[in-house]
Amino acid sequence: MKTSRRVVAAVFAVLVLVTGLSAQGNNTTSSALALTPPMGWNSWNKFACNVSEDMIKGMADAMVKSGMKDAGYQYVNIDDCWQVSRDSNGNIVADPQRFPHGMKAVGDYIHSLGLKFGVYSDAGSKTCAGRPGGLGHEYQDALQYAAWGVDYLKYDWCNTTTQDAKASYANIRAALDASGRAIVLSICEWGTAKPWLWGKEVGGNLWRTTGDISDKWEGSTKWPDGTCCSNGMLAIVDQQVGLASYAGPGHWNDPDMLEIGNGGMNDTEYRSHFSLWAILAAPLIAGNDLRNMRPEIHDILTNKEVIAVDQDPMGREGERVAKNGDLEVWAKQMKDGSRAVVLLNRGGSEKEITATWEDLGYPNHLTAAVRDLWQHKELGKVTGKFLATVASHAVVMVTVKP
Numbered sequence: 001m002k003t004s005r006r007v008v009a010a011v012f013a014v015l016v017l018v019t020g021l022s023a024q025g026n027n028t029t030s031s032a033l034a035l036t037p038p039m040g041w042n043s044w045n046k047f048a049c050n051v052s053e054d055m056i057k058g059m060a061d062a063m064v065k066s067g068m069k070d071a072g073y074q075y076v077n078i079d080d081c082w083q084v085s086r087d088s089n090g091n092i093v094a095d096p097q098r099f100p101h102g103m104k105a106v107g108d109y110i111h112s113l114g115l116k117f118g119v120y121s122d123a124g125s126k127t128c129a130g131r132p133g134g135l136g137h138e139y140q141d142a143l144q145y146a147a148w149g150v151d152y153l154k155y156d157w158c159n160t161t162t163q164d165a166k167a168s169y170a171n172i173r174a175a176l177d178a179s180g181r182a183i184v185l186s187i188c189e190w191g192t193a194k195p196w197l198w199g200k201e202v203g204g205n206l207w208r209t210t211g212d213i214s215d216k217w218e219g220s221t222k223w224p225d226g227t228c229c230s231n232g233m234l235a236i237v238d239q240q241v242g243l244a245s246y247a248g249p250g251h252w253n254d255p256d257m258l259e260i261g262n263g264g265m266n267d268t269e270y271r272s273h274f275s276l277w278a279i280l281a282a283p284l285i286a287g288n289d290l291r292n293m294r295p296e297i298h299d300i301l302t303n304k305e306v307i308a309v310d311q312d313p314m315g316r317e318g319e320r321v322a323k324n325g326d327l328e329v330w331a332k333q334m335k336d337g338s339r340a341v342v343l344l345n346r347g348g349s350e351k352e353i354t355a356t357w358e359d360l361g362y363p364n365h366l367t368a369a370v371r372d373l374w375q376h377k378e379l380g381k382v383t384g385k386f387l388a389t390v391a392s393h394a395v396v397m398v399t400v401k402p
């Protein structure tokens with residue numbers, strides 16, 4: 001009797017163990033990450049390959065001191081060029097000149113400030129800047145990242161020749177999960193293989209929908225090698241149309257990182273950039289030098305009312321609900337039933353723009369309170385529509401609350 005009870009207990013223990021292990025192997029960890037769009041900073045847009053331990057630590061300090069951490073920014077992400085080679089065991093080697101104390105020390109410093117640590121690699125043999133990529137080293141690299149305390153991996157798509165995108169990203173996700181550390185996976189495949197169709201299934205938490213953003217208002221030009229494209233801010237926005245249904249908590253469309261503060265657009269245009277990213281429930285990854293921001297740039301990046309639209313817990317991506325030439329209305333359904341609305345004037349002169357309740361999915365007779373998220377003030381109650389005069393290249397951004 002006793003023996004058979006022991007056998008039952010042993011069988012039960014094995015079952016518990018097997019169930020536990022198989023649960024680890026699926027995406028339960030990864031889908032619980034990034035329940036709202038990730039917020040942070042990344043080195044690429046401003047510094048390209050000019051990354052170092054000192055600069056990254058300075059940026060983490062600035063994220064705290066500037067109030068960005070309090071506004072919700074969390075990740076400090078090192079993009080391309082931190083890595084130089086592999087050692088004889090195939091381990092990835094960080095640049096010893098630029099990161100003299102190694103990557104774990106950088107991660108420890110970032111964590112000591114209550115922030116999170118991100119790195120970059122590539123699914124192919126080399127990164128876009130020609131540094132060693134992850135191909136064939138996925139599990140080894142994932143263990144290394146976990147040992148460094150990495151919380152976020154941006155995984156690029158250069159030098160992938162005939163690789164299948166979905167399989168490659170599923171592979172790195174499996175490797176990250178097997179490392180035992182919860183790591184956000186940022187798929188950087190530029191939208192070529194339509195990652196919105198499979199990104200969630202393979203455990204991606206966000207996926208780039210387009211080629212790289214450039215610090216300019218509009219336009220799209222080919223790279224010198226003839227590949228497509230360097231995109232102005234509006235060219236990126238136009239490519240988000242039709243993708244809203246693919247986004248939700250834990251899995252976001254990524255229209256690329258912010259250019260706010262990098263000097264190629266004026267402050268009006270940067271306000272439009274930030275408002276549109278918020279309406280799109282886009283990851284808010286700043287790309288400027290946080291150590292010396294002008295007050296106007298600081299105020300854009302830390303506008304808590306606009307950030308609250310981006311971070312709404314329901315996780316709906318907003319959509320373009322009306323377009324009349326250069327005049328557009330974008331709207332996002334919020335958890336409390338209100339709508340966040342952006343009136344966008346892409347044209348060269350001031351214009352009046354109207355958002356009708358029909359555009360917003362409300363019945364005409366409804367009366368709603370309108371609040372301006374840039375002026376931080378109530379604009380009163382209106383019925384049936386809201387209209388405003390919008391300057392050239394500007395937005396008016398409001399919430400409409402029945």
Ligand code: GLA
Pocket residue numbers: 044079080127128129156188211212
């Ligand atoms: C690609 C990515 C960029 C950046 C660079 C780094 O172009 O799309 O965001 O990571 O590579 O080389």
